[in-house]
Amino acid sequence: MSTETTAPPPSTKSQVLRSFAVTDFPKVGGLEEEWRFTPIKRLGDLITATALTGVAPEWQHDTLPPGVSVKEVESAEDILTPFDRISALAYGSATGVTLINVDAETTPDAPVLLRRVGTGGAAAGARTYVKVGNFANVTLILEQTGDAILADNIEVVLGDSAHLTFVTLAEWNAGAVQAQHVKFRVGKDARVQHVQVSLGGDVVRQFTSVEYAGRGGDAELWGLYFADAGQHLEHRQLVDHAVPDCRSYVGYRGALQGESAQTVWVGDVLIRKTATGTDTYEINRNLVLTDGAVAHSVPNLEIETGEVAGAGHASATGRFDDEQLFYLMARGIPEGEARKLVVRGFFAELINKIPSEELRSRLGDAIESRLAKAGA
DSSP states (O other), rough: OOOOOOOOOOOGGGGSSOSSSSSOOOOOSOOOOTTTTOOOOHHHHHHSOOOOSOOOOOOEOOOOOEEEEEEEEEEEOOOOOSSSSSHHHHHHOOEEEEEEEEEHHHHHHSSSEEEEEEOOOOOOEEEEEEOTTTOEEEEEEEEEEEEEEEEEEEEEEOOOOEEEEEEEEEEOTTOEEEEEEEEEEEEOEEEEEEEEOOOSSSSEEEEEEESSSTTTTTTEEEEEEEEEETTEEEEEEEEEOOOOEEEEEEEEEEEETTTTTTEEEEEEEEEEEOOOOOEEEEEEEEEEOTOEEEEEEEEEEESOOSSSEEEEEEEEEOOHHHHHHHHHTTTTHHHHHHHHHHHHHHHHHTTTTTOOOHHHHHHHHHHHHHHHHOOO
């Protein structure tokens, strides 16, 4: 008689399989909870391969300020243990690690702009490690452009009392495919503000996770996305509160227009028994501009202790507010211009989180260009 048993499926986020080996994860069929919204076939090799051989997008940057460096290294501390197949694939296929280092107490006067430029070719895996030293205060802007089929992990470690504003932009060309995992480890009394902007690409699936390494950690995750016809833009978060007296806030906003435009937002917050004094909130809002576009929004909150400072979530998906349009048109503003104003107002809070006037202006122009293309 066989004594072999099969492990039950995980009942909480804390029980999800974690492994560096792609083969430890079962093949994805598309019906699994974590994949049911994703167009699996359009991911191609990123979901079927066990190794990727392509060349990852090239890193580019201008002169860096003192205390900030970018270099290629053979290895780095493992902050992220993958808990999906693609993240494990990215880890195993990366040929090295891009190390972005910010020395302790470094406080550059201006944001630091880094670029990743894809030139197409075979699917590739990549790994990036961002280390922000104790008491540093820095803004890093990461622009991702060009053509790519990319699985990549970005691991971000904040030292004690460090402050980081991290802006990531997915502005890929129309046919690009990306599956990315960004992992933050937040030190004692450290603060991270992540602004994630997704506009380009065919399929972009971005997973952001947060863990705390000491009391007083603070993480704000902001997201802006605009899906056009045929695009699939997917954002998932897991904020893992396992340390007392930490805070998190998640606020994502998206718009979508055109036939088969699809967006997905899944926000998971886990408050463990040890995380007394946690203060957390997550909210997602979506604006559907045309027929044929579909937005999925799933907030989840898992609480294992009753001793929290605050915890909540909200989600809303809808069309234009007719009263807002009427108000603007009644004052002589043409309907097309009124619609642009409403959409810019919808995104204004998130755009203003970006500490670069040039980038804020460029994003505003990109949003208006999309609206004009749809005849708004």
